Amino acid sequence: MxxxxxxxxxxxxxxxxxxxxxxxxxxxxxxxxxxxxxxxxxxxxxxxxxxxxxxxxxxxxxxxxIFDCCLQPRNVPVITSSKDLQNVNITLWILFQPVASQLPRIYTSIGEDYDERVLPSITTEILKSVVARFDAGELITQRELISRQVSDDLTERAATFGLILDVSLTHLTFGKEFTEAVEAKQVSQQEEERARFVVEKAEQQKKAAIISAEGDSKAAELIANSLAMGGDGLIELWKLKAAEDISYQLSRSGNITYLPVGQSVLLQLPQ
Structure with a gap:
């Protein structure tokens, strides 16, 4: 039992x-x-x-x-060429997420590792297409425009796979040869600017010396004309200036306690 x-x-x-x-x-x-x-x-x-x-x-x-539908970060480095055939190293910072309603299509057509299969390939495709439109100089001076163009094209391309992207260009450098050539050109330009400054400074000093000499010559001519015409006013003006200078020097001397009032300080200057 x-x-x-x-x-x-x-x-x-x-x-x-x-x-x-x-x-x-x-x-x-x-x-x-x-x-x-x-x-x-x-x-x-x-x-x-x-x-x-x-x-x-x-x-x-x-x-x-199960799919993670949160925004996920990814760095995608790409090596491509500019319009003038310079090697360009570019890295994109990408935030991506799948469109939830398109997950069945993503799984059947791409797979669970859709980001590994899609993002590197379309990023390389778009970057090569955009960068090839610009030469190396334009890539440097128009970086914001290029970043926006890459973002727009890549976002549109990713949408065909059911992905949402937020893209930013974080790194852009050139090959060693081009970088050295740019640095050499910058050094040359700086030396040219320095030489131009030295020449301009010398020319300005020359002009100043000429103007000063012309002024002294004109002043001597005016003085000679004034003396020839019997101009005593100019002599009196010089005497007053000389007296002012003498008074100033005497007032600074430790041996002089006062200046006699009413007496001439011109020290018998010739009339």
């Missing part, structure tokens, strides 16, 4: 374990920021996209494929 009881209990426990396993395999979770696509063994990938939460499926017949 006891054996039959234990046998019944064992069968019941086994049934519970099997039922628990079935129930557990029929449940799956979709975390925050994720979406699920259901693969059915008989009907293939379903068009329905499952949102966040706990859901049921048919055990051993259906399988959930």
């Amino acid at each position: 006891a054996a039959k009881v234990f046998e019944s209990i064992g069968k019941f426990g086994l049934a519970l374990a099997v039922a628990g396993g079935v129930v557990n395999s029929a449940l799956y979770n979709v975390d925050d920021g994720h979406r699920a696509v259901i693969f059915d063994q008989f009907r293939g990938v379903q068009d329905v996209v499952v949102g966040e939460g706990t859901h049921f499926l048919i055990p051993w017949v259906q399988k959930p494929i």
Whole structure:
């Protein structure tokens, strides 16, 4: 009797374990920021996209494929050539996410590793196309325009694969030969500017000397004319200036305590 009881209990426990396993395999979770696509063994990938939460499926017949739909970062380096055939190293910083409603198509046409398959190829394609329109100098001076053009073209191209992108150009350098040539040209330009400044400075000093000499000559001519015409006013002006200078020097001397009022400080200057 006891054996039959234990046998019944064992069968019941086994049934519970099997039922628990079935129930557990029929449940799956979709975390925050994720979406699920259901693969059915008989009907293939379903068009329905499952949102966040706990859901049921048919055990051993259906399988959930979970996709991360949050923005994810990725650096994509590309080596290409400019319009004047200069090697250009460019790195793009890309934030990407799949369009949730297009996940069934993404899974069937590309796969779960869609970012590895799509982003490097379309990034290389777009960068080569855009950079080839500009020469090396334009790539330096029009970087903002080029970055915007790459972003627009790449965003449009990615949309055909069901992807949303936010693109920025973070790195742009040239080959060693071109970089050295640019540096040499900059040094040459700086030396030319320095030589031009030295020449202009010398010319300005020459002009200043000529103007000063012409002024001295004109002043001597005016003085000579004034003396020839008997102009005593100019002599009196010189005497006053001389007296002012003498008074200033005497006032700074430690041996002079005062200047006599009413006496001439011109020291008998000739009339």
